[in-house]
Amino acid sequence: MAYFPMFVDLKEKECLIIGGGRVAYRKVCVLNDFEAKVTVIASKICDKIRKTESVRLIERDYEERDLEHQTLVIAATDDPVLNHEIAETCKTKGIPVNAVDQIEDCTFIFPSYIKEQNLVAAFSSSGKSPVITQYLKDETKTVLNEPLGELTELLGSVRAEVKQAVEGEENRKQVYRKILEMFLEQEELPDRKQIDKIIEKYRKKS
Numbered sequence: 001m002a003y004f005p006m007f008v009d010l011k012e013k014e015c016l017i018i019g020g021g022r023v024a025y026r027k028v029c030v031l032n033d034f035e036a037k038v039t040v041i042a043s044k045i046c047d048k049i050r051k052t053e054s055v056r057l058i059e060r061d062y063e064e065r066d067l068e069h070q071t072l073v074i075a076a077t078d079d080p081v082l083n084h085e086i087a088e089t090c091k092t093k094g095i096p097v098n099a100v101d102q103i104e105d106c107t108f109i110f111p112s113y114i115k116e117q118n119l120v121a122a123f124s125s126s127g128k129s130p131v132i133t134q135y136l137k138d139e140t141k142t143v144l145n146e147p148l149g150e151l152t153e154l155l156g157s158v159r160a161e162v163k164q165a166v167e168g169e170e171n172r173k174q175v176y177r178k179i180l181e182m183f184l185e186q187e188e189l190p191d192r193k194q195i196d197k198i199i200e201k202y203r204k205k206s
């Protein structure tokens, strides 16, 4: 069964990671990247997590009450019985849960991803092979790079203006495509003058 890629707003949302080892650290980095409020509860928390900024650390064993008010929970201990128990409790409480050692216990899984500002690509093998998704991520980095992230921001910033000035979805699509083509051809961001010229060509006659 393939998993549906749902893009979720995690900004300022309370996310709990139970476990503080190598795998927990990876999840901390991902959730930080998407501006979540991360708490780690573990009997022993590794140095890499300790050194990560803006993570709340609680160094003790997990207790069921830790799940209160959490948007997402990740069971990342090295105890499969405990991870399973955490997942079951989350399911009864309706909290989305990821158990790092048993995909059957997960209500969501983590992808490999690339992020350049608001531009995000995510790859999943539905648990079949993270090595394949890592490979895909690395290959895609040559296309989804920093300048493309910047172009995405630029297109986003002219969106309202284009919607107002250009009539019809097909024409607006052409405007964005022309800006993209220009960027690919000249290998740098089009300037304001170049963008104005393209918008002008498609501007509605009033």
Ligand SMILES: C[C@@]1(CC(=O)O)C2=NC(=C\c3[nH]c(c(CCC(=O)O)c3CC(=O)O)Cc3[nH]c(c(CC(=O)O)c3CCC(=O)O)/C=C3\N/C(=C\2)[C@@H](CCC(=O)O)[C@]3(C)CC(=O)O)/[C@H]1CCC(=O)O
Pocket: 026, 027, 030, 098, 099, 100, 101, 102, 103, 106, 108, 109, 110, 111, 112, 113, 123, 124, 125, 126, 127, 128, 129, 130, 131, 133, 134, 137
């Ligand atoms: C994508 C990534 C995101 C992240 O972790 O944030 C991620 N795993 C990554 C790396 C990775 N994980 C493993 C290896 C060793 C090689 C290998 O086993 O293949 C490597 C490679 C490495 O370490 O470099 C081992 C492993 N993984 C899982 C188990 C448990 C099991 O299979 O039962 C075991 C132990 C297996 C064993 O004991 O043999 C399970 C899961 N791992 C997932 C995600 C979810 C499915 C994603 C999907 O395939 O769609 C899922 C189901 C749950 C979840 O974690 O959400 C991240 C790449 C980040 C990046 O670089 O981009």
Ligand SMILES: NC(=O)c1ccc[n+]([C@@H]2O[C@H](COP(=O)([O-])OP(=O)(O)OC[C@H]3O[C@@H](n4cnc5c(N)ncnc54)[C@H](O)[C@@H]3O)[C@@H](O)[C@H]2O)c1
Pocket: 018, 019, 020, 021, 022, 023, 024, 041, 042, 043, 044, 045, 046, 060, 061, 062, 076, 077, 078, 079, 082, 099, 100, 101
């Ligand atoms: N999903 C993935 O990508 C992936 C990849 C490799 C391994 N794994 C699985 O992830 C598991 C964790 O791996 P790791 O390398 O991070 O392990 P680890 O040994 O580095 O860390 C385990 C953590 O769990 C904590 N812990 C144990 N019992 C606890 C309790 N009762 N309450 C709170 N914290 C507790 C420990 O203090 C420690 O911080 C492994 O068992 C493995 O099966 C998952």
